[in-house]
Amino acid sequence: MPEKLRTHRVLVAKPGLDGHDRGAKVVARALRDAGMEVIYLGLHQTPEQIVRAAIDEDVDVIGLSILSGAHMTVFPRVLEMLRERGASDIKVVGGGIFPEEDAAELQRTGVARLFAPGTPTSEIVAFIQLL
Amino acid sequence: MDASRHEEEKRRWLEETYLASPEDGGPFITVSSEPVDPLYGPGDVAGLDYERDLGFPGEFPYTRGIRSNMYRGRPWTMRQFSGFGTARETNRRYHFLLERGQTGLSVAFDMPTIMGRDSDDPYSEGEVGRCGVAIDSVVDMQTLFDGIPLSRITTSMTTNAPASMMLAFYLVTGERQGVPFDQMGGTIQNDILKEYIAQKSWIFPPRPSMRIITDIIAFCLAEVPRWNTISISGYHIREAGSTAAQELAFTLADGMAYVQAGIDAGLDVDDFAPRLSFFFNSHIDFFEEIAKYRAARRIWARVMKERFGAKKEESLLLRFHTQTAGCSLTASQPENNIVRTAYEGLAAVLGGTQSLHTNSMDEVLALPTEKAVEIALRTQQIIAHETGVVNTIDPLAGSYFVEHLTGRLESQAQQYFDEIEAEGGVLEAIENGYFQRRIADAAYRYQMEIEKGERIIVGVNRYANEGERPDIELLKIDPDAEREQVEAVLKVRHGRDGAAAEAAGEELRRRAEGTENLMPAILDCTRAHVTLGEMVEVLKDVFGEYREQPVY
Numbered sequence: 291m292p293e294k295l296r297t298h299r300v301l302v303a304k305p306g307l308d309g310h311d312r313g314a315k316v317v318a319r320a321l322r323d324a325g326m327e328v329i330y331l332g333l334h335q336t337p338e339q340i341v342r343a344a345i346d347e348d349v350d351v352i353g354l355s356i357l358s359g360a361h362m363t364v365f366p367r368v369l370e371m372l373r374e375r376g377a378s379d380i381k382v383v384g385g386g387i388f389p390e391e392d393a394a395e396l397q398r399t400g401v402a403r404l405f406a407p408g409t410p411t412s413e414i415v416a417f418i419q420l421l
Numbered sequence: 422m423d424a425s426r427h428e429e430e431k432r433r434w435l436e437e438t439y440l441a442s443p444e445d446g447g448p449f450i451t452v453s454s455e456p457v458d459p460l461y462g463p464g465d466v467a468g469l470d471y472e473r474d475l476g477f478p479g480e481f482p483y484t485r486g487i488r489s490n491m492y493r494g495r496p497w498t499m500r501q502f503s504g505f506g507t508a509r510e511t512n513r514r515y516h517f518l519l520e521r522g523q524t525g526l527s528v529a530f531d532m533p534t535i536m537g538r539d540s541d542d543p544y545s546e547g548e549v550g551r552c553g554v555a556i557d558s559v560v561d562m563q564t565l566f567d568g569i570p571l572s573r574i575t576t577s578m579t580t581n582a583p584a585s586m587m588l589a590f591y592l593v594t595g596e597r598q599g600v601p602f603d604q605m606g607g608t609i610q611n612d613i614l615k616e617y618i619a620q621k622s623w624i625f626p627p628r629p630s631m632r633i634i635t636d637i638i639a640f641c642l643a644e645v646p647r648w649n650t651i652s653i654s655g656y657h658i659r660e661a662g663s664t665a666a667q668e669l670a671f672t673l674a675d676g677m678a679y680v681q682a683g684i685d686a687g688l689d690v691d692d693f694a695p696r697l698s699f700f701f702n703s704h705i706d707f708f709e710e711i712a713k714y715r716a717a718r719r720i721w722a723r724v725m726k727e728r729f730g731a732k733k734e735e736s737l738l739l740r741f742h743t744q745t746a747g748c749s750l751t752a753s754q755p756e757n758n759i760v761r762t763a764y765e766g767l768a769a770v771l772g773g774t775q776s777l778h779t780n781s782m783d784e785v786l787a788l789p790t791e792k793a794v795e796i797a798l799r800t801q802q803i804i805a806h807e808t809g810v811v812n813t814i815d816p817l818a819g820s821y822f823v824e825h826l827t828g829r830l831e832s833q834a835q836q837y838f839d840e841i842e843a844e845g846g847v848l849e850a851i852e853n854g855y856f857q858r859r860i861a862d863a864a865y866r867y868q869m870e871i872e873k874g875e876r877i878i879v880g881v882n883r884y885a886n887e888g889e890r891p892d893i894e895l896l897k898i899d900p901d902a903e904r905e906q907v908e909a910v911l912k913v914r915h916g917r918d919g920a921a922a923e924a925a926g927e928e929l930r931r932r933a934e935g936t937e938n939l940m941p942a943i944l945d946c947t948r949a950h951v952t953l954g955e956m957v958e959v960l961k962d963v964f965g966e967y968r969e970q971p972v973y
Contacts, residue, residue: 302973307532307548309621312662312748315861315973316868332971333621336544358532359898363547387752387786389895407752407785408881410872 298418299349303331303340305364306356313385313407314355320411321353321418337367345377351402351418356386361396369400381421385409428464435459448875452706453664454866455829461821469824474719478814482722484715484827485815486773487738492811498776499801500577502744504529504554505788506902507909508564511554515569517791523798525776527577528565529553530587535622537583539954540906549903552788553579557910558952562590563597571595576607577652577742577776582624584611585637585939586956589947592645608649608698608742611637614675614847618856620657621969624957627848629964633939634679635686638693640940650693651679652700652742658856659702660748662864665713666830668702670837671856673720678847680729694725695735698775703765704746710765711817712826714741714772720831743769744778750785754880755891758782763800770804771817777801787895854972861973910952917950925949926959933963 302318304311311333322328329347331340344352356364365384372378385405388396393404402421405414439459449457458465469475476482479489488494501518503526504511515526531553533545539557540549549555556562566576571594580587588609595605613630616623623630634651641648655672663671676697683693699717703710721739725731745765750758759782766779779797781789789797805811817823844850851857870876877883929942929951946956 307536307538307544307622308552309616310660311621312660312864316662316865318973319861319865320868328973330971330973332969357552358548359551360532360547389787390890408878410882411868412872 297325297327298351298421299327299329299347300351300353300418301329301331301340301344301347301349302353302355303335303343304333304355305335305337305340305368306358306360307334308358309333310357311355313357314353317353317355317385317411317414320415324415324419326415326418337364337371340368341371341375341377344372344380345375349380351421352380352382353418354382354384356384356388359387361386361388362392365396365401366399383414383418385414424464424467427462431460431462431464450875451665451709452704452867453666453709453863454870455664455666455709461825463821465821465825466828469828474828475818481726481737482719483738484719485818487718487740487775491773491814492770492805493814496805496811497770497774498525498575499523499798499805500525500527500742500776500778501794501798502527502529502577502579502778503789503794504531505552505896506550506554506898507906508554508556508561510899510902512565512567512569514791515565518794518798519569519574521795521798522802525575525577526569527778528579530578530580531555534583534587534953535580537586537624537953537957539952540903540910542954547903549906551898555902555906556587556590556953557906558913558950559590559593559947560913560950561909562587562594566594566598570600571598572600572604577610578607579610581610581613581616581620581622582630583953583957584609585633585943586947586953588637588648589940589943590953593944593947602645603647605645606647608652609637610652610654610700612651612654612675612700614678614851615654615657615672617851617967617969618658618671618675619661619663619860623967623969625960625964626967627851629960630967631682631848635682635688636938636940638683638696639686639688640938641696642688642692646696648696649698650696652698653679654700656700656702656744658860659704659746661860662748662867663860664863665704665706665709666833667837667859667863669713669717669720669830670834670841672699672701673717673724673834674838674841674847676721677724677728680725684729690725690729690731691733691736694729694731695733695738699739699741701741701743701769701774702746703743703769703772705749705761705765707764707768708817708823708826709830710768711772712823712830714743714769714774715815715818715823715827716830716834717741718773719827720834740775742776742778743772743774745769745780747780747784750780750782751878751881752785752891753885753889755782755786755893757880758785759796759800762797763804766800767804767808767810770810771815773815783893783895786891786893788898790894790896792894854970857972913950913952921949922946922951922955925951926955929956930959930963933960
């Protein structure tokens, strides 16, 4: 018997200026339906706001949805701020449109996993449960 | 066979003949999760009255088309939405598209421009020129249309919260080319209601935003009579996950809210209604989409005539642009997107669209390359010149299935209108989160249908090639574009007459605090090279900023 999976607390947010929140909302609901505690921060969040909320809410995972092309600016800054505040134990995952070489670099430099368009939510749930 | 006899016969046929062979591959539902019967016949269009409900093209209620001769008179406008990097790069793409037979331009702005922020604003970092072109001032707009005579081309601009500024930049660009305002034609999206509902690119709260819109309408009525002042958009509502019926109903409800706002601002409905146009999605469910466009024309004509008392024929016409569904495209096996887009484009044409953007196969991965956008444009040209569908008008009329769907969508839309009214109207429904909840529910249901295998997406949950990666070239945005653009906006601020810019900004503030039309002040700011971000800051000071209560 596998040991009972503990409840994960996940912060879902959309950094940057774009408002395409369909994916973030579908994923937030799927995580909630899988029994996780979800804090949905909504749109237009700065890295500062995201990291502050993640620490205040004591989450295990941050999930960021980015479709605007700003991923190479946003992810490194969130990771850096987590390190500065001694919160590197919080894992960061992302979803959106990322060129392959950008995705590879971000995953090499600390993003736990990036999910491409078309990923089933069940795969995202399974990945986060094992973090 | 009359309708009730047919109903009886259809039931008999179902039991005796149809169900004798097993079904395979269900559930049989549209992309909007609506059930579809195995067969349609006279009983399914029992209430349909040809003269009352269909009529002739160019005649009330315009179900069959808004023009008497439709594509036999003039093909739809082939208008590919495009913009990336700096104005200089995008200007090159515009020349490329025009040389290849495109007949209108459509500007895609980057996120900072859409949100009314200059390229050197801290919030813009990393987003300048990424998913559209960066426009900070009239100087950039002049570069964007360099060598393109604004007297001869019409331009659509996808801009909403800062639509008044983009319109002013465009008009002053024309003015500097020597083209008078009344000879320029084009469209601004300027549909702020659907921003609160779906696309979420807002700046100011709803009520001052509606005032800006009525100011634009009144100004254009007097000065830019060929301008389409609002493109009332269902596209983004659909992309956010709504059903076809929701797209139809929410868009038309927004349209009615704008008409009411115009009337409340003291305008005559027949003066401004002819300049309203619409923008719909063409999703992958072929017949449902065709029925949606037909229903939209019929509902709008009736509402304008009966509810708003419009007298002029042009006030009753629902003219629309269509874009194929970005959300139907897949990141895996991207070449398949060419095929999806072709079917979606065909549905838009069979539904009587006035202009069309066909998506490029790579748009799910990046902004399109020249190669991909050329295939997308050629797709439209093949529909227009090779398939023969333009030879006759509204060729699917009279199909039991299409007429049934058209009627069903019309009555579903009416149910949504009633729900919106029960919320207290469109603005109240936005504030209550009504639209946002409805759309999020539909989006989640759609995703779950895919995950349960009830909905097949080729190359995603069926016929996926393990370990295969997309093998197409992608457009790269020049990483120097942001730095160049930041330098350009700084140069504009340093190079202008500071006192004139200051005075123009003050006049804008004064008008915003009062009730005088904002447009003349925005035009003067534009001429004085006040930037987009500076104008928006003035208005934010007066109007405040909108904050959404997030729901999921």
